[in-house]
Amino acid sequence: MHADFHPSQRAEWAQGQPISRLMARALEDPELISLAAGFVDNQTLPVEPVRQAMDGLCSDVRAARAALQYGTTAGYPPLREWIRERSQQRDGPEHTVPLERVVITAGSNQLLHLVTESLVDPGDVVLCAAPTYFVYLAMLSGLGVRAVGVASDAEGMIPEALEEQFERLRAEGQLPRVKAIYLVPYFDNPAGVTMPPERRAAVVELAKRWSRFTRIHVIADEAYRELRYQGQDVPGTQTCDAEGDTVVVAGTFSKSFSPGIRVGWGMLPADLVGPVNDQKGNVDFGSPNFNQHLMAKVLELGLFEPHLTALRAGYREKLATILSAAEEHLSCLEGVRWLRPTGGLYVWVCLPPGTATGSDGPLFARAIREGVLYVPGEYCFPGQSRETGQTTLRLSFGVQSCEQIARGVEKLSRAIRDVIGG
Template structure:
């Protein structure tokens, strides 16, 4: 390379002879040896190799933002390549933003390059101290039927005609809608016309679609159960709707507050209310549908865990009583895996066109291959076999949790145990107050969720009320977690 820091004919400068930045900020000397491998590339690839080497030097920080580069003539001489290659490299990287060129003052590493540099070391990643968590709503992902799913995938991919990989019907593939309609009719007692079934990416998208349609009809608020699911708020807000909290009683949604609320759309979990575990009574189901007819309204039924019943016959879906007034939704998130992002929405015929059009504009429909795999999985009976396996495992885990609570927290009231993937545990008052209990549990490495986190209108409580999920834990993990919890949360006034 050149040995002086003089200005070259095209405005750049060469660097100091020792390869360090000179007073003007230029870099020269042996520092440019990082470009030598590019210069030695085959002639046809030399230009691109030089560009890639320069680009990498800027990205990696070896050429810092603000560094002045040698002139194209000087760099070409030092590398033993044509000046045209260097000029072309400078122009290309200037166009991409890695370099900037000021007429009469040379070529510099651009400021935008800072975005590609590693930042200052941040705090070390926080390692969770949680040893056992009882968060609700999580299935055991280790139970996912990988072999059967892979077999269905291979068969479908081998049999699928090329045209089936085009844009699908936004409502879903006819084969899957037919298979799901038969499944839901048989297992959940719904009235399932395949033409009124829309395949969607989970209950979240189903409620988004319904919220957008409701907003388009002039609705500005939707009634929700209190306590209920905390995930509904952001979904309805994104649809332009507010939420009206509606209390529960022993039979389900309390009717008088609903009648006074002024809402015309309400979202409920009647088969297994989340999180309390209440199954709506027959009388309350009839009252709820009478209300919907009287206000020309709509009931949205979230059947989030309708496949898991342990000590009684399954409670049929509300939709089966009045398909004109109930929109029914469910998903694979609890039965197979939430990562599949697949669910369904049965809508009254009067709303079908609007829902399908909303679905089309959001994402043009669910992936055809995934839909075909699920259709085959259901048609061959693999889904039913998987549910029976999960049913046995989750019942065993529920029993393990109830037994552990009885052993370590005698006097605890446990409810919601006949179905689902979680229970409500109301501990004796001596374990309160709740804030102190939760803090001690966290220090012991046990994550639990209080019922209060699901309440829109908190109510004063003396006792500790917990929503305990168990499906994702083995019986041994459940026993260990409850024992840890008991060891750290002695009754108030005791040693701890």
């Protein structure tokens, strides 16, 4: 006789994340214009650069064998060196971390997981911009962590709102449980906003000032830094951390090159190098080595920059298309507003009070009947701040062609008009 299966506490905490449901929904109906999934543009995937890099790698038997063998936990040194040098070129040598503080992961998601696991225990608190990357919110609940939302505006997390949350948590005796602040400082997912240098500096300063019981780290998820279509780059978040002990930077080639290769990285404060590599040692003792060698070959052969230039040009056009479609179809709807990003993959839309965007509400169903899918904004808000997100939604412009983007926004406008009666 067998007893019933009881999933672990962790497995239970991990249940019900929205991403798989949304993806399944998009796949069920191929006619649906999905402005939901944050995938990169299929047409721009770098088939030819990868073929060249693969040829280069496999034509040298010794190099190919090294790539086909297990690698090290921290990752392939030439690739880590490239990451270090890129950070040095952009942010100056005084902010560069030594090689041992760079770790390669299977996408930046794995880095976020390893870092968070190294910092938190169940019941701890991570402060997140509200709204924020909903996969990270689901990851936090899977770890038994309480995500606390910090109000954000068109420049990201508001330092005064962060300070208020710190005060509140202190008054409740919860300050010792606060372990990290999570930010997506470039063209964030979902709102597309970029934090200016003063905001970043203020958040890092607050993290340090409130580190009274334990050091509160700032996790800067810089997944979209390369996807700028206008204006000047903003210095990396680690430039605000003179001591180099607070800011963790997560990066990735998923958005700038290929999510299928799934190579990401972290630049870590010295104290986190051991814990993160220990966690990684237990999970996989090194991310797929072949992918790392392949990516390093792409960089060595100079194939990355031209790809990125072409990619930015394509996305620039798509961003212009979605913004002009919004102007054309949404601006006539009373109380409908949206943010105008200069990079990334997302446009954030706010609807009039009372217009619920959730997946069990009338707008979502109406939009699907029209043939368009969006991400309900409430998924992107931590627990108590969920209500704030009930009238918001995220549109992604990476995947669809310009024609489909314009049609999708038009369909959405019909659904909204119908529901708000405008």
